[in-house]
Amino acid sequence: xxxxxLSDLLIVDADVHVHESPGALAPYCDGPWDVALRNxxxxxxxxxxxxxxxxxxxxxxxxxxPTSHEGTRMVHTPEQMVAELNEIHIDLAVLFPDHLLKLxxxxxxxxxxxxxxxxxxxxxxxxxxxxAALLGAIVACPQDPEDAARxxxxxxxxxxxxxxxxxxxxxxxxxxxxxxxxxxDAAQNAGLPVMLHSVTVTSxxxxxxxxxxxxxxxxxxxxxxxxxxxxxxxxxSTGVVVRYPELRIAVTxxxxxxxxxxxNRLDKEYLERRREVPFLTERPSxxxxxxxxxxxxxxxxxRLGDLITLMELYEGEDxxxxxxxxxxxxxxxxxxxxxxxxSEAQRRKVFGENSLALFGIDRTGARR
Amino acid sequence: xxxxxxxxLADFPAGTHKVVEAAGRxxxxxxxxxxxxxxxxxxxxxxGPLCEGRKVTGTLTADCDSDWNPRWVMDGEVIACxxxxxxxxxxxxxxxxxxxxxxxxxPVTVRxxxxxxxxGGRRA
Numbered sequence: 001x002x003x004x005x006l007s008d009l010l011i012v013d014a015d016v017h018v019h020e021s022p023g024a025l026a027p028y029c030d031g032p033w034d035v036a037l038r039n040x041x042x043x044x045x046x047x048x049x050x051x052x053x054x055x056x057x058x059x060x061x062x063x064x065x066p067t068s069h070e071g072t073r074m075v076h077t078p079e080q081m082v083a084e085l086n087e088i089h090i091d092l093a094v095l096f097p098d099h100l101l102k103l104x105x106x107x108x109x110x111x112x113x114x115x116x117x118x119x120x121x122x123x124x125x126x127x128x129x130x131x132a133a134l135l136g137a138i139v140a141c142p143q144d145p146e147d148a149a150r151x152x153x154x155x156x157x158x159x160x161x162x163x164x165x166x167x168x169x170x171x172x173x174x175x176x177x178x179x180x181x182x183x184x185d186a187a188q189n190a191g192l193p194v195m196l197h198s199v200t201v202t203s204x205x206x207x208x209x210x211x212x213x214x215x216x217x218x219x220x221x222x223x224x225x226x227x228x229x230x231x232x233x234x235x236x237s238t239g240v241v242v243r244y245p246e247l248r249i250a251v252t253x254x255x256x257x258x259x260x261x262x263x264n265r266l267d268k269e270y271l272e273r274r275r276e277v278p279f280l281t282e283r284p285s286x287x288x289x290x291x292x293x294x295x296x297x298x299x300x301x302x303r304l305g306d307l308i309t310l311m312e313l314y315e316g317e318d319x320x321x322x323x324x325x326x327x328x329x330x331x332x333x334x335x336x337x338x339x340x341x342x343s344e345a346q347r348r349k350v351f352g353e354n355s356l357a358l359f360g361i362d363r364t365g366a367r368r
Numbered sequence: 369x370x371x372x373x374x375x376x377l378a379d380f381p382a383g384t385h386k387v388v389e390a391a392g393r394x395x396x397x398x399x400x401x402x403x404x405x406x407x408x409x410x411x412x413x414x415x416g417p418l419c420e421g422r423k424v425t426g427t428l429t430a431d432c433d434s435d436w437n438p439r440w441v442m443d444g445e446v447i448a449c450x451x452x453x454x455x456x457x458x459x460x461x462x463x464x465x466x467x468x469x470x471x472x473x474x475p476v477t478v479r480x481x482x483x484x485x486x487x488g489g490r491r492a
Contacts, residue, residue: 065428065440068421069453300413330452333414 004344006089006334010352010363013085013093014294015197015252015323018127019074020097020119021045022053028125029118033111037118047072048199053115054099055106056201062216073327074098078130084326085133088333091352092365093326094135094195095127096165096252101199105170109143116141120151128160132365137163137195140183142171149182156190159367162359163250164190168198168227172205176234184244193248193292193358198227206230228254229262232288236266239279241287248358250292252323257299260313263288289315292358294323295350296332304340317346321355373482380404380483383444385458387419391487395474398424398458400444405458406474406485407447416451418471427455427464 023041026034040052049057075081085093097103100119106112120138128136138155140148155161164187166175173179175196187194200223202211207226210219228251235241235249266284270277280287293316299307311320325331334351342350352363360368372390374397380386385398387409394409396419411418426443430436446464448455455464461471475486 066423066425067448067453067455068423068425068450069448070421070450071453333416333451336414 003338004347006338009089009334009338009348011089011091011322011334012352012355012359013090013324013326014195014250014292014321014355014358015296016081016085016090016093016095016326017075017098017328018081018095018123019076020099020122022050024126025115025118025122028121030114033114033118036111048098048101050099054102056102056203061202061219062214069329071329073329075327078127078134081127082131082133088324088326090133090324090326090334091363092133092135092355092361093324094137094163094355094359095123096137096195096197097123097139100139101167101197102169102201103139104142104167104172105201105203106143109141113141113144113147116148117151120155124155124158124160128158134160135162135359135361135365136160137165139165139167140187140194142167142175142180142183145180145182149186152183152186152190152192156186156192162192162361162367164192164194166194166196166231168196168231169201169223170203170205170208171227171231174206174234175231176236176238176240178238181243184240184247188244188247191360193250193360195250195252196228196231197252198224198254200224225254225258229258232262232291233266236280236284236287237277239277241290242279242281248292249290250294250321250358252294253296253325254293255297255299256293256295256307256314256316256320257310259288259293259316260310263314285314290319292319292321292354294321295337296323296325297330298332298337300336307340308342308346311346317349318354318357320350321358322351369486370488372485372487373479374485375483377478377481377483383424385419385424385447387417388485390474390485393487395419395485395487396447397476397483397485398447400424400458403459404476404478404483406476407456407458407461407471408474411449411451411454412469412471413449413452413454416449416454418449418456419447421447421450424458 022037026037046057116139123136200220263285370391374388380399396407398405409419427446428438429441430438461473463469
């Protein structure tokens with residue numbers, strides 16, 4: 001049977017990035033932090049690296065050789081975003097930030113919380129309210145969980161906000177810590193899923209103490225995947241998954257191939273150490289298999305059918321969701337995921353239907 | 369086999385490349401020190417616009433002869449796909465990350481002041 005063409009599929013993209021700049025956020029930012037944003041508004045920007053805003057760019061550690069790889073693509077307007085997503089057949093997209101991927105590394109809690117509030121207001125005002133295809137994930141500031149909970153309540157009924165983004169890069173402590181309970185409580189009450197998203201940073205906090213690696217090759221591979229692994233292990237081992245049983249959890253930008261590993265690894269530990277996690281009433285994999293896993297950067301084994309085997313190993317037919325990560329350097333065109341020899345039912349679920357369930361939206365992007 | 373005039377010699381200074389259309393195909397035409405090469409403007413990885421990469425560069429290699437230290441090689445002969453950075457050696461079409469992949473090449477000749485691309489022949 002002929003494979004469904006991309007234009008005939010409903011494609012929901014669980015991870016797309018807008019480009020926010022200090023100058024753009026300043027009008028939305030509370031004082032005195034708006035002054036600091038205007039002060040760096042004209043600072044030349046290295047990719048995702050602005051002093052006092054998104055410090056510690058991942059591209060600043062290694063020697064920079066010339067290349068025609070366009071590793072610094074950015075999207076500045078909703079019109080540009082819609083046009084570019086149309087090109088790759090995306091119907092609905094959930095927006096994440098660029099610079100605020102590194103929000104968790106900022107040491108000033110008051111500043112970080114003000115940035116989060118400014119970004120959320122800007123995101124709704126400048127992006128998600130401007131086009132029906134553009135949906136938003138508001139950011140939860142880990143440095144001030146009570147303020148983050150208030151933000152979730154503020155946007156709980158916004159028709160264009162469908163998720164809460166949990167920054168992972170440089171986060172300390174990990175998302176399982178009970179200090180974050182107000183965020184999970186608010187998200188569960190709002191019916192909004194939480195979405196973990198990391199990025200490459202080098203920081204003393206686990207698992208970003210990656211200065212031992214020589215290359216971006218190594219740091220990038222681990223900063224994303226290890227961060228997601230560490231946070232899911234944290235959230236299972238502290239009981240987030242049982243304290244908030246209705247909370248929907250999703251992870252992005254880590255691929256899928258680690259899921260069978262962590263399910264089996266934690267189940268094995270549980271045999272011996274159940275008494276350390278006595279609040280779990282099922283094996284750890286029971287909870288992990290409820291986590292929605294975004295495909296990007298999708299592994300590309302020679303036999304693409306191996307991806308179906310991997311998905312089946314974590315029983316992920318209803319929890320695996322397509323993401324492109326547009327416009328970033330490692331984005332996945334849906335054509336690659338469409339090459340996987342899914343059944344047609346699996347294909348429709350992975351490309352769209354699973355995300356409709358995760359985000360609680362209908363096929364037009366309207367919240368249910 | 370179709371021969372298509374894709375421009376004037378002056379349109380392709382040495383050290384430059386551009387994407388042209390010939391017989392319905394997008395082809396990157398490269399002038400490397402006066403030698404001309406044609407490659408499809410299509411990366412087989414995820415269909416990226418390979419030849420729209422802005423500059424042809426060199427790349428790094430390391431082997432026993434360099435005591436495993438990196439060396440800058442193939443200067444002016446490597447195009448990286450703007451989408452994901454997969455590198456190709458323009459004169460041979462060889463993919464550097466996946467040696468089993470070699471792009472087809474389109475013969476490019478200079479005829480008087482015209483640059484001519486040949487398409488539709490047997491796979492090179």
